[in-house]
Amino acid sequence: MRRKGWIENGLVYLVLLAGGTFSLLPLIWLVRSSLMDMGQIFEMPPVWIPKPFRLSNFSEALTILPFGKYFVNTSIIVLFTMIGVIVTCSLSAYSFARMKWRGRDLIFGLLLSSMMLPYAVTLIPTFVGWSKLGLTNTFIPLIAPAWFGGGAFNIFLLRQFYLSIPRELDEAAYVDGASHWRIFISIIMPLTKPALIVVGLFTFLASWNDFLGPLVYLNSESKYTLALGLQQFKGMYAAEWHLMMAAATVVLAPAIIVFFIGQKYFVEGITLTGIKA
Amino acid sequence: MKQKRVSFKNEWNGILFALPAILGLLIFTLGPMLYSLYMSFTDYSGSNVPTFVGLDNYTRIFSGEDQYFYKSLRVTVYFVILSVPSGIIYSFLLALLLNRDVKGKAIFRTIFYLPSIVPIIAISFIWLWLLNPDLGLANELLGALGFPGSQWIFGEKSVVPSLAMMNLWTTGGTMIIFLAGLQDIPRSLYEAIEIDGGSRFDKLWAITVPMMTPTIFFNLIIGIINGFQIFAQAHVMTNGGPNNASLFYVFYLYREAFQFSRMGSASAIAWVLFIIIMALTFIVFKTSRKWVYYEGDGSR
Numbered sequence: 001m002r003r004k005g006w007i008e009n010g011l012v013y014l015v016l017l018a019g020g021t022f023s024l025l026p027l028i029w030l031v032r033s034s035l036m037d038m039g040q041i042f043e044m045p046p047v048w049i050p051k052p053f054r055l056s057n058f059s060e061a062l063t064i065l066p067f068g069k070y071f072v073n074t075s076i077i078v079l080f081t082m083i084g085v086i087v088t089c090s091l092s093a094y095s096f097a098r099m100k101w102r103g104r105d106l107i108f109g110l111l112l113s114s115m116m117l118p119y120a121v122t123l124i125p126t127f128v129g130w131s132k133l134g135l136t137n138t139f140i141p142l143i144a145p146a147w148f149g150g151g152a153f154n155i156f157l158l159r160q161f162y163l164s165i166p167r168e169l170d171e172a173a174y175v176d177g178a179s180h181w182r183i184f185i186s187i188i189m190p191l192t193k194p195a196l197i198v199v200g201l202f203t204f205l206a207s208w209n210d211f212l213g214p215l216v217y218l219n220s221e222s223k224y225t226l227a228l229g230l231q232q233f234k235g236m237y238a239a240e241w242h243l244m245m246a247a248a249t250v251v252l253a254p255a256i257i258v259f260f261i262g263q264k265y266f267v268e269g270i271t272l273t274g275i276k277a
Numbered sequence: 278m279k280q281k282r283v284s285f286k287n288e289w290n291g292i293l294f295a296l297p298a299i300l301g302l303l304i305f306t307l308g309p310m311l312y313s314l315y316m317s318f319t320d321y322s323g324s325n326v327p328t329f330v331g332l333d334n335y336t337r338i339f340s341g342e343d344q345y346f347y348k349s350l351r352v353t354v355y356f357v358i359l360s361v362p363s364g365i366i367y368s369f370l371l372a373l374l375l376n377r378d379v380k381g382k383a384i385f386r387t388i389f390y391l392p393s394i395v396p397i398i399a400i401s402f403i404w405l406w407l408l409n410p411d412l413g414l415a416n417e418l419l420g421a422l423g424f425p426g427s428q429w430i431f432g433e434k435s436v437v438p439s440l441a442m443m444n445l446w447t448t449g450g451t452m453i454i455f456l457a458g459l460q461d462i463p464r465s466l467y468e469a470i471e472i473d474g475g476s477r478f479d480k481l482w483a484i485t486v487p488m489m490t491p492t493i494f495f496n497l498i499i500g501i502i503n504g505f506q507i508f509a510q511a512h513v514m515t516n517g518g519p520n521n522a523s524l525f526y527v528f529y530l531y532r533e534a535f536q537f538s539r540m541g542s543a544s545a546i547a548w549v550l551f552i553i554i555m556a557l558t559f560i561v562f563k564t565s566r567k568w569v570y571y572e573g574d575g576s577r
Contacts, residue, residue, distance in 0.1 A: 088297035101291030120547045125309035148301025209396035227398045248402040271457040
């Protein structure tokens with residue numbers, strides 16, 4: 001009996017370790033390759049520890065293309081997207097969770113079903129619309145949607161949080177004459193700070209990682225985001241793996257850092273999206 | 278009288294608070310949908326005046342006159358068939374293991390989730406390098422174990438399976454949803470089966486899997502919807518190749534719209550995708566009655 005348990009436990013750890021290796025190895029391989037010179041990177045059997053650590057790969061990769069400019073562009077888009085989502089999404093979610101009005105459930109239902117709509121359907125007409133307004137090759141098409149509710153998914157997520165707050169809290173305040181605005185600002189917002197952080201983090205990642213949006217809307221190099229810069233880099237230095245890996249590491253690092261800062265919120269957020277689905 | 282005034286005020290306040298979302302729905306969803314439907318019946322390059330051509334765009338793709346339509350559909354369905362079940366089984370297995378009393382649970386959870394936050398462009402770079410047939414780590418590892426190497430994304434036969442394997446790498450989010458579902462299963466159910474002398478396998482088959490069917494159902498639908506929309510990998514890594522073996526549906530659509538400036542035709546292609554996804558979701562929903570267990574559902 002004891003022996004059986006021991007074997008079983010061993011198997012569990014074996015599978016977990018194999019899975020863990022599968023998850024981590026590509027990332028480790030990326031980072032180690034980004035720190036080697038052209039010769040060492042191809043050595044077989046593989047070398048795991050760079051010798052010496054070639055930090056100059058980073059400065060070289062980052063100066064070939066104006067990555068500083070790309071970084072600023074990406075940051076501007078991400079920042080204004082995050083502000084837009086947090087402001088308009090929380091207002092809308094409050095309305096859907098805490099206020100009663102005619103047509104509310106219909107509109108919420110439409111919002112939810114819009115999550116099933118392939119982005120490809122709206123991509124083309126939206127692009128045509130922005131180009132008629134002469135706003136392609138600006139950041140506006142990438143930022144504006146965030147200011148109009150910030151996406152069905154985020155509204156759904158925040159609404160779930162808002163529904164979990166006891167009704168008595170705001171009803172009492174409402175009877176005492178507080179306006180919805182006041183209840184929203186001084187009761188709901190402070191109570192749901194973690195939820196707003198979850199939405200903010202998801203938005204950061206989605207915007208930072210976005211590839212298709214910038215690809216479709218931005219065409220002059222001075223407007224490029226990091227993702228587009230990287231894509232262009234691949235076209236120019238396809239054989240210089242050490243530089244390509246260094247550039248990829250730079251694009252990846254902020255996402256990883258943000259993930260580790262907000263780790264516990266992430267799990268909470270993903271969990272909420274999966275329950276009672 | 279007072280009551281009525283309060284609710285009236287509420288009515289407008291409610292709409293006012295939800296106004297961003299309502300406008301967003303009109304401007305960025307419903308409006309474009311209608312516009313796209315209209316465009317799909319026109320010959321439109323993005324710069325000319327759209328001319329109405331009836332069903333021409335649709336007959337062109339369905340008749341096979343545009344050979345790439347069926348090709349891209351086949352490639353995409355193949356990818357979905359490979360990636361969705363494998364992703365669900367893999368992440369379900371990991372969640373089952375992490376739901377036990379293992380040491381370092383939190384660390385494993387983080388490690389498995391980590392790849393799913395990596396930007397898609399960086400993911401593509403990493404795997405381009407790992408899967409390089411001559412210089413990549415993947416073939417080196419296979420060789421060390423005595424297996425022959427693969428052409429991976431550069432082989433016509435192996436490109437879609439390779440991308441499906443890459444997809445496994447990013448299923449951490451699905452795993453966390455499964456893990457949350459597993460933690461919601463009441464312990465008392467397991468205790469009941471223990472008293473009856475049931476085995477581990479009985480527990481898994483009689484309790485865990487049935488109780489998890491709603492979560493599996495959710496992940497299945499999301500997986501199918503996402504699987505049909507794979508794009509960036511094809512754009513960055515394979516450019517649809519080799520020999521169109523990874524010409525995924527959305528990549529084909531993107532090419533029509535933004536490289537060949539056939540906005541009308543691309544809109545028709547987009548609507549066909551929409552209908553396919555709707556139909557598949559509907560089928561999964563319909564059959565779900567047979568296999569999804571809902572608590573307190575008397576019919577089962």
